[in-house]
Amino acid sequence: MKNPIKKYLRRIRAGSVILCVITNLCPATIFAQNADVRDYERDTLISAAREIMEAARYCALVTLDSSGHPQARTMDPFLPGEDMVVWMGTNKKSRKVRELRHDSRVTLYYQAPDGSGYLVIQGIACLIDDPEKKEQYWKEEWDSFYPDKSSSYTLIKVLPKKLEVIYYNRAITGGSETWTVPHIEF
Numbered sequence: 001m002k003n004p005i006k007k008y009l010r011r012i013r014a015g016s017v018i019l020c021v022i023t024n025l026c027p028a029t030i031f032a033q034n035a036d037v038r039d040y041e042r043d044t045l046i047s048a049a050r051e052i053m054e055a056a057r058y059c060a061l062v063t064l065d066s067s068g069h070p071q072a073r074t075m076d077p078f079l080p081g082e083d084m085v086v087w088m089g090t091n092k093k094s095r096k097v098r099e100l101r102h103d104s105r106v107t108l109y110y111q112a113p114d115g116s117g118y119l120v121i122q123g124i125a126c127l128i129d130d131p132e133k134k135e136q137y138w139k140e141e142w143d144s145f146y147p148d149k150s151s152s153y154t155l156i157k158v159l160p161k162k163l164e165v166i167y168y169n170r171a172i173t174g175g176s177e178t179w180t181v182p183h184i185e186f
Helices: 004-025 042-056 095-102 131-136
Strands: 059-064 070-075 086-091 105-111 117-128 153-167 183-185
Touching (some): 070 105, 095 117, 131 153
Antiparallel strands (some): 059 070, 086 153, 105 117, 153 183
């Protein structure tokens, strides 16, 4: 009796070669990345994104370390303004601050608490140490984390470049074949 796993792997390899040949011979439009994604209005996607952000409260901030490896941590951001800029606070001596000084590209990830969708924002982070902004973007529950707010607390301002959203409560879904996520660019 032949090993069924080896037989299965041979089929996968053969199929991969065929797919590779087909994609190189067929017109690019057949395999267009967004061919099966429905167009959504910009306002619809932003409204859905805001709804997820309000419900989630927390998000994951993903930075890149000095070797380019992604680093994720939970953050307590403020809700964005009209421009979808996201503000959050952190310790000036934190690892994320060092990483942002090295590479300002970030990703924010919000998960709808009921599992009905998620939001991804790719953007550029700026470190802001302006006293007025630090007063504006402050939460009383942070007092114990920053006993000397002026010297230990700083802000991260995320300027969005791309926003992706899946939200089943509003029938916002990805492509049926490629699962490409509806998105907008800023």
